[in-house]
Amino acid sequence: MTQQFQDFLSKRTLSMRKNQIREILKVVSQPGMISLAGGIPAPETFPIEDLYRINETVLNRYGAAALQYDLTEGFTPFREALVSYLGAKEIDVSADEILVFNGSQSVLDTLGKVLITPGDTIALETPSYLGAISAFSAYEPSYASIATDDEGILPESLEETLDRQRVKFIYLVTTFQNPTGRTLSAARRQQVAEVVKRHGALVVEDDPYSDLRYRGEAVPPFYTYAPENTVYVSTVSKVFAPGLRLGFCIAPPLIKEWLYTAKQGADLHSNTYAQALATEYICGGYLDKQLPRIIELYRPRQEAMLAALDANMPAGYRWTKPDGGMFIWVEGPDGVDAEALYWKAVEQKVAFVPGKYFFIDPADGLPTMRLNFTRAHEEAIVKAIGNLGQVAREFASE
Numbered sequence: 044m045t046q047q048f049q050d051f052l053s054k055r056t057l058s059m060r061k062n063q064i065r066e067i068l069k070v071v072s073q074p075g076m077i078s079l080a081g082g083i084p085a086p087e088t089f090p091i092e093d094l095y096r097i098n099e100t101v102l103n104r105y106g107a108a109a110l111q112y113d114l115t116e117g118f119t120p121f122r123e124a125l126v127s128y129l130g131a132k133e134i135d136v137s138a139d140e141i142l143v144f145n146g147s148q149s150v151l152d153t154l155g156k157v158l159i160t161p162g163d164t165i166a167l168e169t170p171s172y173l174g175a176i177s178a179f180s181a182y183e184p185s186y187a188s189i190a191t192d193d194e195g196i197l198p199e200s201l202e203e204t205l206d207r208q209r210v211k212f213i214y215l216v217t218t219f220q221n222p223t224g225r226t227l228s229a230a231r232r233q234q235v236a237e238v239v240k241r242h243g244a245l246v247v248e249d250d251p252y253s254d255l256r257y258r259g260e261a262v263p264p265f266y267t268y269a270p271e272n273t274v275y276v277s278t279v280s281k282v283f284a285p286g287l288r289l290g291f292c293i294a295p296p297l298i299k300e301w302l303y304t305a306k307q308g309a310d311l312h313s314n315t316y317a318q319a320l321a322t323e324y325i326c327g328g329y330l331d332k333q334l335p336r337i338i339e340l341y342r343p344r345q346e347a348m349l350a351a352l353d354a355n356m357p358a359g360y361r362w363t364k365p366d367g368g369m370f371i372w373v374e375g376p377d378g379v380d381a382e383a384l385y386w387k388a389v390e391q392k393v394a395f396v397p398g399k400y401f402f403i404d405p406a407d408g409l410p411t412m413r414l415n416f417t418r419a420h421e422e423a424i425v426k427a428i429g430n431l432g433q434v435a436r437e438f439a440s441e
């Protein structure tokens with residue numbers, strides 16, 4: 044790439060993280076490759092037939108208003124629809140408390156803009172969602188990694204960090220986390236909430252996956268344990284369509300005010316037409332019909348992957364068994380370099396994401412990998428895990 048204008052780039056730009064996994068995932072589009080690398084919904088989950096009707100209703104009901112400039116905080120009928128959607132999750136808010144953004148990714152970026160002064164510390168669970176690290180890094184923070192186990196972050200590790208230093212916020216994906224699939228247990232939510240309240244700290248709870256539950260009881264959002272200390276972030280991307288780019292948040296009043304101001308300067312408001320479609324998708328009963336279908340599509344894919352891992356992975360490998368979401372996290376024995384294993388797997392037509400990219404210090408995640416189970420069909424998943432197991436066994440004997 045030409046270096047012309049290099050010295051025009053801002054200091055902030057130079058601190059941005061390039062998408063490091065894009066290079067290694069270029070091979071994913073090779074013919075015959077079974078990709079477990081993506082993190083995107085299966086296209087079969089998009090309600091294309093229903094959208095003909097939804098479109099018509101939107102045009103009849105809202106007409107020009109669905110095509111007009113609108114409020115920065117979001118299309119009022121959409122925020123009203125979200126009140127009942129969130130109520131079902133025990134989040135009790137009014138439409139005025141909700142801000143709509145272009146996907147939850149845009150909430151993360153705007154939070155970075157509003158909250159981070161260069162050098163501030165952000166606390167992250169280990170490992171963490173790569174897209175959040177990319178969004179925050181543009182604002183030049185440093186990071187503190189909080190230790191986790193199978194139930195999510197360890198309250199004592201968080202407490203130790205908060206005792207030691209000032210932390211601007213703690214970023215958590217609380218349910219069916221990306222990349223591990225882990226869920227912060229209800230007991231842990233309570234303990235973490237106590238730590239957070241004791242320190243007057245702020246949590247950013249990113250919750251795109253909790254609706255994708257295949258078994259077990261729902262856990263109330265962390266927000267419900269500490270509403271005054273939490274920015275709750277979610278999206279319609281996993282239950283409707285990510286291409287609409289609609290996410291939203293609830294934030295403490297002062298932070299909400301500045302998020303509003305920052306959004307106004309950035310894009311005035313989010314796509315009115317997309318918000319009108321999502322309103323009708325929720326209020327017209329389409330979400331209630333579609334969500335069970337999405338779950339019924341993903342559950343057998345996940346079960347197929349878990350059974351295939353049991354049948355094929357050599358001793359020393361362990362993996363998460365989430366009750367929902369889109370990912371399974373595999374940890375190999377110490378000494379395994381999952382990126383080297385990745386290139387062997389690619390030769391056998393299987394791709395995944397080496398887990399080290401989700402760590403602030405990649406050395407902490409060398410033997411880990413993230414597997415997605417929502418895109419490929421069951422037979423392809425079984426074949427892919429069979430090949431992955433074979434590669435892992437050959438790797439162990441080298």
Ligand SMILES: Cc1ncc(COP(=O)(O)O)c(C=O)c1O
Nearest residue numbers: 146147148172216221278280290
């Ligand atoms: C944890 C997490 N947060 C945010 C996002 C971004 O989603 P959206 O489509 O709402 O921008 C994703 C997307 O995969 C995600 O996994």
